[in-house]
Amino acid sequence: SQQGEEDPQALSIQEGENATMNCSYKTSINNLQWYRQNSGRGLVHLILIRSNEREKHSGRLRVTLDTSKKSSSLLITASRAADTASYFCATYSGSARQLTFGSGTQLTVLP
Amino acid sequence: DTGVSQDPRHKITKRGQNVTFRCDPISEHNRLYWYRQTLGQGPEFLTYFQNEAQLEKSRLLSDRFSAERPKGSFSTLEIQRTEQGDSAMYLCASRVAASGGTDTQYFGPGTRLTVL
Numbered sequence: 001s002q003q004g005e006e007d008p009q010a011l012s013i014q015e016g017e018n019a020t021m022n023c024s025y026k027t028s029i030n031n032l033q034w035y036r037q038n039s040g041r042g043l044v045h046l047i048l049i050r051s052n053e054r055e056k057h058s059g060r061l062r063v064t065l066d067t068s069k070k071s072s073s074l075l076i077t078a079s080r081a082a083d084t085a086s087y088f089c090a091t092y093s094g095s096a097r098q099l100t101f102g103s104g105t106q107l108t109v110l111p
Numbered sequence: 112d113t114g115v116s117q118d119p120r121h122k123i124t125k126r127g128q129n130v131t132f133r134c135d136p137i138s139e140h141n142r143l144y145w146y147r148q149t150l151g152q153g154p155e156f157l158t159y160f161q162n163e164a165q166l167e168k169s170r171l172l173s174d175r176f177s178a179e180r181p182k183g184s185f186s187t188l189e190i191q192r193t194e195q196g197d198s199a200m201y202l203c204a205s206r207v208a209a210s211g212g213t214d215t216q217y218f219g220p221g222t223r224l225t226v227l
């Protein structure tokens with residue numbers, strides 16, 4: 001079963017704009033990860049944030065984590081057409097020892 | 112290319128046939144995972160191996176599914192008596208499981224199964 005929900009399910013923006021995706025989850029976690037999937041392809045790891053971290057940056061990506069609300073957000077700044085993909089959050093807990101994915105956000109960046 | 116590879120990339124089969132998929136993980140990775148992904152959904156965990164030992168299986172993995180990882184290297188996932196509901200993308204991922212590791216998994220390109 002899916003761990004949580006992602007919001008929105010689909011997002012369409014113009015190149016250069018920022019994109020924000022949200023993820024909610026249900027159980028306690030060790031860390032939360034974001035992955036990108038281009039159409040019909042495998043997943044690529046983007047960034048990992050540990051349960052004791054609140055914010056993390058990597059290039060144009062910024063991830064926040066609020067463990068009290070069991071939620072995370074992914075911000076992509078200055079989006080490009082090449083950012084068009086599905087984005088998934090995935091949680092990892094020590095007890096599960098495997099990733100549990102959300103249902104994803106389909107991002108379309110229009111040139 | 113030293114990433115995770117999967118073979119075949121696409122498989123079309125008739126209902127009732129058996130199919131087998133192969134995954135070659137990154138060579139130093141001791142943990143290997145199988146996931147299933149249906150259209151519009153995130154991947155769902157099926158099973159994972161630590162070296163050659165299969166340590167966990169999801170309830171999604173019915174008796175028709177079997178996975179092996181002989182010698183702790185490549186892995187195979189077999190589906191017997193395929194059903195139309197088995198149509199999905201089957202993803203393999205690997206990682207190093209070690210104390211202080213990052214838990215990041217590296218995914219292969221997937222095998223897309225279509226059952227007619």
